[in-house]
Amino acid sequence: MALFGALLRVAICKALLFFSVCFAADQVVNYELEYKYIIASPLGVPQQVIAVNGKFPGPVINVTTNEYVVVNVRNKLDEDLLVTWPGLHMLQTSWQDGVLGTNCPIPSKWNWTYQFQVKDQIGSFFYFPSLKMQRASGGFGSFIITNRPVISLPFGFPDGDIVVFIGDWYTRNHTALRDDLDNGKKLGRPDGVLINGKGPYRYNSSLVPDGIDYETINVNPGKTYRVRVHNVGVSTSLNFRIQNHNLLLVETEGTYTSQQNFTSLDIHVGQSYTFLVTMDQNASTDYYIVASVRFVNESVWQKVTGVAVLHYSNSKGKATGPIPDPPNDVYDKSYSMNQALSIRQNVSASGARPNPQGSFRYGSVNVTDAYILRSIRPGVIGGELRATYNGLSFDHPKTPIRLADLFHVPREYKLDFPHNPVDRPPRKGKSIINGTYKGFIEIILQNNDTNVQSFHMDGYSFFVVGMGYGEWAENSRGSYNRWDAISRCTTQVFAGGWTAILAYLDNVGVWNLRTENLDRWYLGQETYIRITNPEDTDNKTEDPAPDNVLYCGALAYKQKAQKTSSATTLLGSSEPYLSLLLLFFAILYIL
Template structure:
């Protein structure tokens, strides 16, 4: 063999070895393309504008596995800015991909933008939705599943099927009209209905439910057990979920396996997701009702907006009929729902995304380094505007996102002065942010001084729900904390006139949104951010700013025109293949 051939063979061997090493080291990628646009639909029998993904409402379920890289190319066909956020999905080391205004500039109309993040060390059931301009009230949402790796055992037998159900209150007015109502200083009023997977109620009552409304049907086989993942994607209403004559065996919630318990029904608050195992063990003489009904409201007023679908056995002999299964009869028992919530416990012996048991992280023995008491109250008037507050501050979204301002040292974009306790003076509108300590352990007490239920969510983290109770939280309330198997999740309810305490291990560097999931209060300013910075400058704990980052506010001048090839960036295997072809051509030329 001559020198040229030897060089070619050696070069090819080295390059192919590097190529194989590169591709095998990469975690798998799941890729989705979302065309987000308006369509006309009639979920409650009245034509209205909804937000669809690829022409469908709701959007597709993202199906991924632990450690997968998730790539979602978004084409914004709306007439306004857009961002998607991933409720409970932790973008490890990359708040750039979080999809809220505090971290990322919005995607302008007619633009493409590609999300690219890794679902590292996670399993579980979640959903995604548009985070801007009240858009979630018009749709744009879908399920998000993170499956465990095959080498990690799950604490139950493999189900016969996996079913995603999205429930939520619904208005016939679109998100633009609802925004205008809030901007004018008014409440939204009662929703027009409750949808199940974007569809209206089954006609269980000829008087209450109009004819020719499309309803959701879930098809199952008798005797089999299915995993049913249920998310409340609505505007502001807690819903009770139940399936006629069937037990709901709770198995997981927002990335944590639970102690498995049977419920005849479960309250699912706005922004929450639960995963049930349901065995089809009933007589197939007829179909069965699937019900999502409003909670903590005037029951007689809300009767007309109950969400009803159908569970259909393959050998069913007839349609569902008769009265709907009853919701909890606890109108005069304020503790029933809270006790149900307290009964949801962490399965400390089950493995999560890794082979070690969930309970190997002994959160109850970690010293708390910082405490924040966050209190809400009924909307107030600030500078002539009706606003919602958290600890006396109504958050104002910055023109330059906080994370972007940090990266390019933009001064005055925000204040790092969010109070540890509620303000005693007048409420104010500010871009005020919590200064979190990297690798600290934060205790957050959420005090709900309103007369309605709230759900609170933290992006980028799962927190431990360690306590809840009625009345005002005090230092003595810590004596009630569950320091062993409190559930780890991303969204917790706070009952009216009550408090909920959570513990957060601040190990994920970035700027992370803390908000109410009630869209009306969120829109009016009931949110803040937790800023977590690693003081060690050379320690790579956060991914760099993405190549396709958008620029706005004080950095608008840096924004380049739309690059239609931007969606291809970040796909290393494509780059390697192209490079291999190029080297082959070069080496061929060398040999000649």
């Protein structure tokens, strides 16, 4: 017996070594996110906002490449909830995407656990609630994927990490905003711009009332910080700048960029950028951090400006005087577009893997399918204000698309989304795109609306190969960047212009294509792309429906009562999982 015990101890030690070597890169991290209303006054007016774990904005989720992420979401709101993770590729598992076309919503007072792997990814992203305009009341937080230690950064390791949320804000909460849209009204001018959930510093006593709490970011002189900026607003493009400081752009939405300095950068709704900022100024005073609106009459929108304070530890006084000017391009529509086109991929930098990101020669791949998605100003369809792509305003099926496929629920959607704008009156519909597995798709985003729009594709990064004003034409392809176009998941489409993207459809599932502008999204400006592998008879290229899948619509009868649970790993609690594995290896070793 003593000999057996000794052998078992040796076996366990060897198993531990084996496990640490083979599985160290695939750790499991657990998070709990509780969504609940709180009262806050970011613009000096008490209002209901959506907090996560009691915080507004919510906590940072910080993980490392290849880790399995388990997030238990508790819905303490008085309405349904889904949390989505834009920019995360979620390989083979649109079941975890957190949008209405792929998931049944989490009912009020229920919880649901998301489980996915951040496979071969790095970068700065954010999570938010995807239903019913809820992001307009908060519920967002930063999602950071850090390099594995074996992969070097294409820049010096920063001295600190700073997350900055910017976004337009209304003192009416999301329920009032969607009531306005339901009644055919426009949302109107926002009441302000928040920085990290707080109102503006009182840089001007006539524009900013006294008593508003503002954000202060503390730094040390001579240090370089990685500053991750997310536009989480409703519908407004913002210009971001830090007084007297250069913004060295290094990454956007999971792709390292060619490094260039900006004094300011336009950041559109739903977009994320990462800068290196060196604190190289003298500390005679604090400095302004500014997020101001773009493409509007600035004299009318003066009050809609976000201002925070950059405070050096040795600062000698408060920031004073006028805020730094925005880009002076009232008569030059090309300024912001040229700035966007200058953002290129760093083709020599490694990302999540040792090989350079630019090794995928997208410019030489033959396009197998093409779509033009045209958006126009919202109009009335069947007595309702609606927004469209190609004249179709998406009408969500009662049973999510992938769930309807799995259980053969008929007539929930149609695979007939038009390749081009159709000359017919706009209508509501359940049409989606039938994607070809491992096809290479070209999507032209034609914006005939009057506002800048942001286009987003779940489950993928795409190459932003071209932009222009006017109508896209066949010869516009001659202007495409076929070498180092930025790869990202959210791109701007300027009013009266077009943007062209290319995407390799290697991720099976059902993925949302949408505008990130919340009013247009709520009014139906979205569709889905369904990608299946016809040769996959053993279902190896897509994860099966999770054990905790929610049922609704035609399958509501299958839903069991809610079970109280806490965050667990993909295979249950992490400690028993490790124990069982070690015991298994130990027994194998003995045998």
